[in-house]
Structure formats: C-alpha cells, structure tokens
Amino acid sequence: MLCAFFAQAQKHEFGFGAGGTNYKGDYTNDNFELKNYRPAVLFFYKNNITPAVGIRYHIMVGGIKAVDSKSSDPVYVKRDMSFKNVLYEGALQVEYNFLNYRSNSGRVTWTPYFAGGLGLFYFSSYSNSNALPIQPVVPVGIGLRIKMGQRWNFIAEAVARKTFTDLLDNVSEETYGGNANTLDWYFYNGICVSYSLYKVYCPKHFD
Secondary structure, X not given: OHXXXXXXXXXXXXXXXXXXXXXXXXXXXXXXXXXXXXXXXXXXXEEEOOOOEEXXXXXXXXXXXXXXXXXXXXXXXXXXXXXXXXXXXXXXEEEEEOOOOOOOOOOOOEEEEEEEEEEEEEEOOOOXXXXXXXXXXXXXXXXXXXXXXXXXXXXXXXXXXXXXXXOOOOOOOHHHOOOOOOOOEEEEEXXXXXXXXXXXXXOHHHO
C-alpha cells in the first residue's frame, strides 16, 4: 500500500481515434471544402516524458476524394474529373501540453496542446510513373486533452499534413487544370480515447 504514494505520472498511454480526413490541392483550387471529408481511424502509443512533453507514435488510415461535378467553381464543373485515394500514415509526433492537467491537485483537468512531427505516408492510387507511392509528411496542429479519472483521457485534435508531392489527386499538369508549383495537403480532425498506465516505483525499504 505504501508504494502507492510513489506512483509516477501516467507515463505510457495507448489510444484509439476516429474522425475524418480532408484534402487541399488541384481539385479544390487550394481551398478547404468540408464536403470532401472522408472517414479515418487512428491508433497510437504515447510516451509522456514529462508533464509537458510527450512523444506519440501513431498509425492512421483515411480516405480523400474530390468530384468536379460538385465543385462551386464552373471551371472545375466543366472539366468534370474526379479522384479518390486511401492514405496510410505512420508518424512520430511531439506534443506539448500548455497546462499540467495530470497534476494530483485536481485543480486542472484539461489542457490545450501543440503537435508537430515527421512521418511517412503511402497513397494507394497514383497514375504518374515518376511518383513514389511512399512520401514524407510533416504533421502540425493543435488539440485538447481532458482527464477523465485517473487513467482515461478524452482527446480532440485538428492536425494538418504538409506533403512534398503534387500527385495525391493524380493531377499536376497544367493541361488538366493542375498547378505543379503547389504541393498537396491533407488533414485529420478527430476525437480519441486513451488509457494511461502507471509506472510504480517502490523504494527497497518498503518491499
């Protein structure tokens, strides 16, 4: 029982999330369109190094699509093209909590956080022989974490993904209305539930 007083903060955390992925590129005239959201799921493990900083390793699967016939731009409606793709992402993400929401004082039970990292993603459909299906990606965004009891957490986040390719939508050439000078982005917005594990340290004289 005495060992309970030496329980460290929740160091290891496992979570599952669901939400939506979206895309910005040659089908959207570099605009963000809500109607293009597709379902996505996310699994992660997080190592809480300090109360403020944690390193998250995650896997995400989500779809992206766009249809010219549903565009608000008459130029795209006339082009009448469409695409859909499935993205598989693995990334390392550093998260910084602005508040110590895991403090035993109980006065703070939530915190906004900043997230940034580096990863790789694979897109399942591409038509350009010069495009590699596995590409680097840089996730950057914000989130909100709420402590629910000693071990459970509720998380909401919105994270943009900067890619280094213009071929997520298979459109790059000017003849198809594309712009090879702009790179595509995709986004994940979702909610997660996570479970924290305690690491308990017992001094020898309490064994």
